[in-house]
């Protein structure tokens with residue numbers, strides 16, 4: 001976590017930055033929980049039966065740690081309950097700003 005203002009992306013910039021990290025498909029993108037540092041992608045959420053499709057999980061992916069939905073991880077972090085502290089956020093076409101976990105490169 002950092003005290004600096006979060007980096008804000010437009011939705012287009014956001015998708016470009018995923019491709020720049022080396023991802024072809026959004027469901028493969030791994031996000032790092034700022035608290036427990038677990039990497040998690042839409043695929044992981046689907047594998048744990050938290051949802052059955054990327055549409056099911058996209059509202060929680062990169063916002064609430066997968067640890068909240070799985071046993072034995074000891075992390076239930078959610079950006080919705082923290083006061084700032086996120087490093088990146090996305091400006092949605094609706095004008096809303098969505099805080100997000102930081103995306104990390106595929107095998108960094």
Ligand SMILES: [Zn+2]
Nearest residue numbers: 033036065075
């Ligand atoms: Zn976590």
